[in-house]
Amino acid sequence: MTTDPMTTDPMTTDPTTLPTTARIPYGGDYNPEQWPDPVWDEDHRAFDLARIDTLTVGVFVWSLTQPAEEVYDLTVLERILDRAQAEGRQVCLATGTGAVPPWLAHRYPEVCRTDFEGRRHVYGQRHNACPSSPAYRRLAAALAGRVAERFADHPAVIAWHVNNEYGGACYCDLCAAEFRIWLRERYGTLDRLNDAWNAVFWSHRFTDWAEVVPPNALSEHWRGPDHTAFQGITLDYLRFTSDNLLRTFREEKDAIRQHSDLPVTTNFMGMYRPIDYHRWAEHLDLASWDNYPPDDRSASRMALTHDLMRGLKDGQPFWLMEQTPTVTASRDVNPVKRPGVMRLWSWQAVAHGADAVLFFQMRQSRGACEKYHGAVLDHAGRTDTRSFREVAALGAELEALGDRTLGARTPARVAVLFDWDSWWALEISDGPNRNLRYQRTVIDHHRALWEAGAQVDVVPVTADLTRYDVVVAPLLHMVKGDLAERLEAVAERGGTVVTTVLSGRVDEDDNAFLADVPGPLARLLGIRVDETDAQAPEVRNPVRLVVGDDELVTGSHTVFDLVLPQGAEVVGTYGADFYAGTAAVTRNRFGRGEAWYLGTCLEQDGLDLVLRHVLARHGLVGPYADAPGVEHAVREVDGRRYEFLLHHGDVRVEVDAHADGTDLLSGRRVVRGEVIALEPTDVVVLEVG
Ligand SMILES: [Zn+2]
Incomplete structure (x- = not known):
């Protein structure tokens, strides 16, 4: 008989932040509950060959560990853990709440989400529980507590893995009620809410909290989630959804903490728009993420994402929780990783701060939607395939490396600011150009720094900027708190700040600054923006850049600020249209440093020129910057x-x-x-x- 995990005293010792391991944990998701015993023997023999020492267990076992509301049966986990221990392997143990069992949705239909179109779903898929559902919250936390209580002292367990790849949104009546509570906590009064949402526009002045409904296809939206009549309510619903999912994570974590002080994590998805990972980070002991790049030419994008994940916990190493050893199944076309690529990308993760290299998954599923997703062992369980040999070779390398790199930090003097609020606000904005994408723009800027060999931290706008010589803030659409002053301080003491078009436009409520553009950044940048032109994707306006002894004519696209220097020096000028010959790129001396404004989207060669010049000013161009690839x-x-x-x-x-x-x-x-x-x-x- 077990006690209620929510009513016992919490552990009093401080949790460690990183699992203690002898080397870089190597292995990944292992689901032997889907296989008969003889296969387990085969698995462990293969794991020995590949020096696999770490297994992520139980991510999707809820229907086995709790076959009915009143029945818990953890024997399957016990058998997997005992076997892992006997084989000398360690386990990252999941709470198993990533997918709800059928009985739960049948007994409590509220657990099924209501989608953006207003349709209440029925049972199916995974990651589909309404985060406001009292039944879901109660039962998920209770299961997490049961699992933690039972296995807290199991010698194989080194970390806890809550749920899986949190995401999505729900628009049900329960969520509407929770949204109103969230709004009351944020704004306090309806007057403040009406002001934040500029509700007087289109006669939206709310007189009762009950009048607020979730923004979806039935209310403020048309043409999907990014087209809203009221950015304020949609932005707040994005913030609320992220916070509401976070609450379910925290409830599971709290339940674990009643019994164990081992590190707790959940696997993130990199640059994933629906969840503000910066708001989650303080609640995780250890950041971890799943690396599934959209294509096979994504080296710089993966570097950026690793840097973003490392930035979640102030530079603390993270775990690469998932990657495929060979092939994914979720794209329309799924090429295999070429020889050497899995190894290269694994080392790239380590190079950027990963203290674990883990795969999804150990043995290929025999059915359902991931049966063609690659695994360490294929359907035949062979260990003489190309991909298994590469997995085994990497395992030998990691074993030989030992504990040398564990806990190592990246000595970055360059920061890229990344801000979910700006991402959301910009992409739900009507005007100036729907083709201006936050992620693409950040990738382009980070790539220029990466190509130049700079060590880069990707950090939230609230980060301590005093440690950086260079701060790059692409599309800093929303300027919150004292950020403008902290950026000024970077330049004041001799550093360089770089920001771009569509920066300094709105406050934390997504209302425009009632001042010259770029609002609170104007003093630092020494400019005024009078108009912002936008053009179709194929339109290019040539920009002539003159930076030091370098001169380049590059292309600019998408949006074009008409910049009036107010003390800044013109570094780039437009070559076409009625603003030909006017400023496109400026540099302002500020204190002992300088601040650059890129008033348009430059082609990559233009970004490379500007950012390499900025890095060179601080001696931060890497030693291999000119070696292609x-x-x-x-x-x-x-x-x-x-x-x-x-x-x-x-x-x-x-x-x-x-x-x-x-x-x-x-x-x-x-x-x-x-x-x-x-x-x-x-x-x-x-x-x-
Ligand atoms: Zn809901």
Whole structure:
């Protein structure tokens, strides 16, 4: 008999933030409950071959661990954990609440979400529980508590994995009621709410909280979730949805904490718009994420996402919780990872701060929608396939590396600001251009820094900026709190700030600043924007950039600010249209530093020129910046420095080593100035010194 996890005293010891491991945990999602016992034997023999030491267990077992509301049966988890322990493997144990069992939805139909179109769903799929449902919240937390109570002291367990890939939204009556509570807590009074939403527009002045309904296809929206008549209510519903899901995570975590002080995480999805991971981060002990890039040419995008995930916990290492060893099944077309690519991308994660390399999944599903999703073991369970051999080879490398890089930090002097509020506000905005996409723009700016070999932190707008020489803030649409003053302080002390078109436009309520554009950033940037033009995607306006001794004519697109310098120097001018010859890019001396304004979307070569010049001013261009396809990332711990060289290009390149060191993968001693030849997908992990 077990006690109610919500009524016992919480653990009093402080939880550790990272699991204690002897080396980089290697393995991934393991679902042996879907297989008979002889297969378990086969699994563990294969895991030994691949040096797999870590298994994520129980992510989707709710229908087994609680077959009816009154019945808990954790024997399947016990058998999996006991076997893992006997085989010398450690476990990241899931609460199992990622998908609700049929009986729960049947008994409590409220658990099924109501979608954007207003349709109440019936049972199916996963990640589909209404986060406001009292039955769901009660039963999910209770299960988490049962699992934690039973296995808190199990020697195999090193971390807790709550739910899975939180996301989506619900628009049911329960959520509407919770939204009103959330609004009352945020605004206090209806007057404040009406002001925040500019409700006097279109006669929307609310006189009773009960009049507020969720913004969806039946109310404020047309043409889908991004087209709303009232940005204020839609923005708040996005914030509320993220917070409401976070509450369910916290309820499960609290239930675990009654019994265990081991680290708790949930697997994020990188640049995932529906959830503000910055608001979640403080509630996780350990950040983790699932890396499924949209295509196979995503090296810079993955670097950015790793940097974003590392930034969630102030630079603390994260876990790569999932990646496919070979192939995904969710795209229309699913190419296999080419030879060497899984290894290259795994080392890239480590280079950017991953302290675990985990796959989805260990054995390929025999049925349902992931039966063609790749796995460490295929349907035949073979260990002589190309992909298994690559998994085993990487396992040997990670085992040989040992604990050297665990806990290592990235010594970044460059920050990219990333802000879910600006992302949401910009993309639900009517005007100036629907083709202006937040994620794409951040990727382009980060890529220019990445190509130049800079070590970059991707951080929230609330981050401490005093540690950075360069702060790049693409599409800083919303300026909140004292951010403008903190950016001024960066330039004041000699740093460089770079921001772009559509920055400094709105306050935290998404209402325009009643001032010259760019509002609170105008003083720092030394400009005034009079108009913002927008054009179809194919339109290019040439911009002539003159930066130091460099001169370049690049293209600009999508949106075009008409910039009037108010003390700033003109660095780039438009070449066409009625604003030909006027400022497109400016630089303002401010204090001992400077602030750049990119008044349009520059083509990549223009961004490269500007940002490389900015980095050069601070001596932050990397040593391999001119080697095509070669990524350079640095981690440091306990006085040791690791330099990762990762070759994403298609052709062999040769670089001159910039430091003495030992390549930990080959054992080769490298002397400064010596030529290192890198074939495509090659990786060097140089321990410097
Ligand atoms: Zn709901």
